[in-house]
Amino acid sequence: MSVTVVERPIWRRFDPRFHARAVAHVRAGGHAAVVHGARHVELLFGVDATGRITELGLWALLAIEQKRWRRVKLGPASGLATARASVDFTPVVLDWCERDAVHEGPTRAMALDCLACAACCHEANVVVEEPDFARFRAIGRPELARPPYVRRAGGVVTLTFLPNGRCRHLGRTRKCAVYDARPDNCRAFVTGSEACLAAREDTLGYRDG
Ligand code: SF4
Numbered sequence: 098m099s100v101t102v103v104e105r106p107i108w109r110r111f112d113p114r115f116h117a118r119a120v121a122h123v124r125a126g127g128h129a130a131v132v133h134g135a136r137h138v139e140l141l142f143g144v145d146a147t148g149r150i151t152e153l154g155l156w157a158l159l160a161i162e163q164k165r166w167r168r169v170k171l172g173p174a175s176g177l178a179t180a181r182a183s184v185d186f187t188p189v190v191l192d193w194c195e196r197d198a199v200h201e202g203p204t205r206a207m208a209l210d211c212l213a214c215a216a217c218c219h220e221a222n223v224v225v226e227e228p229d230f231a232r233f234r235a236i237g238r239p240e241l242a243r244p245p246y247v248r249r250a251g252g253v254v255t256l257t258f259l260p261n262g263r264c265r266h267l268g269r270t271r272k273c274a275v276y277d278a279r280p281d282n283c284r285a286f287v288t289g290s291e292a293c294l295a296a297r298e299d300t301l302g303y304r305d306g
């Protein structure tokens with residue numbers, strides 16, 4: 098099954114005077130950017146049942162090259178995850194808010210079909226490891242663990258990509274020919290994440306969805 102239905106958070110920009118609205122938006126499933134000034138944008142994210150930032154929140158942080166976040170301990174946002182956007186990436190966050198301004202509500206349901214998309218299957222660094230080799234053997238395709246499908250450099254095995262940037266397993270289509278046996282690294286790419294949306298925009302021209 099390649100279609101994934103994602104309830105993705107909607108990014109909203111808030112003035113600090115409306116911090117309570119930002120908190121309500123995040124508690125309802127959205128992501129918030131509270132703009133205190135050009136050099137100070139406070140990001141707010143929901144947390145999962147274990148108290149960690151949600152997976153889509155973490156992927157949003159990774160997209161702006163940030164790993165650090167913390168739990169808010171006091172005040173109305175208590176319990177939420179927060180981080181501060183770096184000045185370099187503030188325009189990216191504000192662009193997400195602009196992109197999402199057309200959507201009402203805190204979240205948006207998206208049905209994404211990876212077998213009809215493959216936008217993230219371009220010029221990627223996909224490490225292939227023993228569990229992947231085992232999967233290749235299990236489907237009777239042990240040659241997938243050897244060149245030209247993979248290359249080995251410095252002891253690390255990665256998928257090879259064609260000169261046009263496409264994964265060798267795509268052939269001439271957008272359909273992954275080894276989807277059920279694709280490497281774990283391909284599976285780890287989260288559908289509906291900011292990285293997914295960016296890949297779809299860069300490769301397919303979809304601004305959202
Ligand atoms: S860009 Fe997103 S929807 Fe497209 S194949 Fe990758 S994970 Fe799936």
Ligand code: SF4
Nearest residue numbers: 218264266273279283
């Ligand atoms: S193996 Fe399949 S899912 Fe992974 S990058 Fe190649 S085409 Fe995409």
